[in-house]
Amino acid sequence: MSFQTPLTINEVITDIHAKKYLLPSIQREFVWSQEQIKKLFDSLMRDYPINAFLFWKVPKEKASDFKFYEFLRDYHKKDNRHNPKANISGSDDVMAVLDGQQRLTSLYISLKGTYADKLPYKRWDNPQAYPKKKLYLNLLSRPEDEDFEYDFEFLTDTEAKANDDNHHWFPVGKILDLKEQDEVNDYLLESGLLSTPDKEKGKFANRALFKLHKVIHVNPIISYYLEQSAELDKVLNIFIRVNSGGTTLSYSDLLLSFATAQWENRDAREEINDFVDEINEIGHGFNINKDAVLKACLVLCDMEDITFKVDNFNRTNMLKIESEWDNITKAIRDALTLISSFGFSRENITSNNLIIPVAYYLKTIGLPNNFEISTSRIEDRRNIKQWFVSSLLKRVFSFSPDGVLKPVRDIIKQYGSNGFPLEKIIERFKGTNRTLQFTEDDINNLLYSKYGQGDTLVILSILYPWADLRHNFHVDHIFPKSEFTAKRLAAKGVPQSKINDFIENCNYIGNLQLLENIPNIEKKAMDFDKWLSKKVPAGELADYKKKHYIPDVDLSFGNFDVFLEEREKLLLEKLKKELQ
Structure with missing residues (x-):
């Protein structure tokens, strides 16, 4: 070297x-x-x-x-x-x-x-969430951030046109066209930057643009x-060493590098990247990364040690993963399809490790087709969903995931031929800090989940087992949220003493239901009692109330506190039945 x-x-x-x-x-x-x-x-x-x-x-x-x-x-x-x-x-x-x-x-x-890049607060699947931007340099002033001497910003074409007395946005890429110093000077003259009324700003523009020219073309x-070695082992060793400092490679980056170098018949980089892109489009979208896929490879190939370390990705193990790749990808794909049918997506899954045992079970039973809709698999799906939901709510993968993955894999390997071994898994972790058993307090605390929180849809999926969440179901406020303002509640005759409590409680799960897309759009901000009488036929009212846990109480706004208390009792009864 x-x-x-x-x-x-x-x-x-x-x-x-x-x-x-x-x-x-x-x-x-x-x-x-x-x-x-x-x-x-x-x-x-x-x-x-x-x-x-x-x-x-x-x-x-x-x-x-x-x-x-x-x-x-x-x-x-x-x-x-x-x-x-x-x-x-x-x-x-x-x-x-x-x-x-x-x-x-x-x-x-x-x-x-x-x-x-993605704009904050916009959905990941919204094309408008990713505006194309170029790098610009402000030639008239320094940035407000004291850590920076020069004001560089990524801007859209429209944003870059917003010049004023303190901003002249120069497209950084244009410096490639200004090869000679006289071309830099011509730009400053033609842009009027050297004749700006504020001489200090003119001097700053002159210094900044000539400095950029020097950085790109001169220095x-x-x-x-x-x-110049052509020995891959030596190059890999150099690569690892030079990437051991600074912004280091993640394990997945490093391990993917090893896989790419050692697979014989496939391009590991392309295979894994394409697969990650594919599975993240399943259902309402997931956020699976290379780490989760490589971790799943270790588990699904029955590696004894499933920790992320270079020793586990030796040539022997890499070739085994390559030979099993088709089965691994089908298992993960089918697992995500199943989990999506339960109503889960990137919005409410807190750990990608939850997917791995489901994929391992499907691989263990021979990767049957259409598992998520097969009538012969109803009981299996129920048990998988209960394990998945319980593990999610109990946060069993929140620390040291290998302490869950290996025991669950061993139980599935031993008992999985007779169906998903839910009871064996529950028994294995009974009395530990990863228990799947719910106490009275655990279940009572679920009622404090609010609109917009990840666990809320998880809990609603338990309460609404009949809802096919692959389709468009919305989380709906039974008593419309827009009406919970002091002014509107007072206009509805709610006593002043109750208004703050009403507003505080409107987002809790006791006031939430799952409603299909069209009925939810029709309902909008209509008072619940009026909507119920208008949209639900009298002959279907009892069934609707049963399915949505609507208590037999006065459903006018002034009775919201009584409604909430009585509905929470019905929700608790269902949750205890399902989770205990």
């Missing part, structure tokens, strides 16, 4: 664009946030060191022995997170990046591409070492 003559950022970006730099399959994918990228550019502008890079030169006659990927050009958190596979046929020697991928990808995206900032 030798130190090489440093390069300018422009030289490296040009070569990345020409696909002269590639990424080896052992590299993880791009994970840097916008904040990290802004900090990188601020550091460059302040002449801070950004550490050396490590490149790997692979002779063209050896290049076909390895898999390589292109740099990500336009990052999209949902639709474009995976690096495209590189075509190296007929190419010269391959220059691969062993250390520095995050920094180089950040530079490339900022200068040539776009970054589409040889990319210092790097070059490794």
Whole structure:
């Protein structure tokens, strides 16, 4: 390994664009946030060191022995997170990046591409939640954040047009077109930045843009070492060592690197990434990551040690996982399809480890097709759902998940041929801090769940076993939430002494029901007693009340406190029956 003559950022970006730099399959994918990228550019502008890079030169006659990927050009958190596979046929020697991928990808995206992160508070499946943004530099003022000297921001095209006396947003990528200093000067003149009334701002703009030009075109900032060995074991060892500091690889990144290097007939990186994308689209969507898939591989392949450590991903185990891959993926896919039919999704599953025992059981009984709808599997599904719901509510996977996964796997292996062994699992953890048994207090506490909390839909799925939650059921306020304001309650004749209690209690589960999409839309903010008399035929009223635990009390707004107390009694009765 030798130190090489440093390069300018422009030289490296040009070569990345020409696909002269590639990424080896052992590299993880791009994970840097916008904040990290802004900090990188601020550091460059302040002449801070950004550490050396490590490149790997692979002779063209050896290049076909390895898999390589292109740099990500336009990052999209949902639709474009995976690096495209590189075509190296007929190419010269391959220059691969062993250390520095995050920094180089950040530079490339900022200068040539776009970054589409998810906006907060918008649903993950809403296309408008991911606006494409480019990196801009404000040439008129410094940022308010004292940790930064320069005001870099990722902005949409519309946001970037919002210039004023304190903001002139310069698209950072445009600096690639301003190769000479006179071109930089021309831009400053044509933009009127040198003739701004505030001379200090003009001087700042002049210094900032010339500094950016110097950072990209002049200073040889990319210092790097070059490794030329074609021995994979040596390269893997170097890769692990250089990634043991800073923002280290996660276990899944490292283990995926090992799998990619050691699988013989499949591309592990592509297989696992594609599979993760696929299963996250099941039902209303899940949030399964590579960690969960790799963990499931250890459990479903009956590895004795299922902890995440390099020793467990030796060549023998990797090849076993590869040979079992089709069964593993079907087991996980079928498990998620089943769990989705129970009404669960990314919104209310607190641990992906809950999925693994279900997948292991399905694999143990031979991966039957259509398990989630088969009439012969009704009892099995009931037991799986009870275990799943109980484990979720009792938070049994909240610490040391291996302490649950291994015993449950052993019980399923021993007794699973006779159906899902719910009673054996309950007995195994009885009296421990992972017990699945519910005390009176446990069940009483469930009534304190509120609208919008993850556990609420879990509890409602117990109360509404007849609801097929694969379809559109909404969590509905029985007494409409919009009416719980002091002004509106007073107008309905609610005594002043009760108003605060009414408002405080309106979101508890005692005032919630599952309602199908269309009836819920029709109901809107209509008073419950009026909606009931208008929409539910008299001959169906008794059945409706039974299915929704509606007590036989006055259902007017002024009687909300009595309704809530009586309905909670009905809910407790059902929960005790199901959970005890």
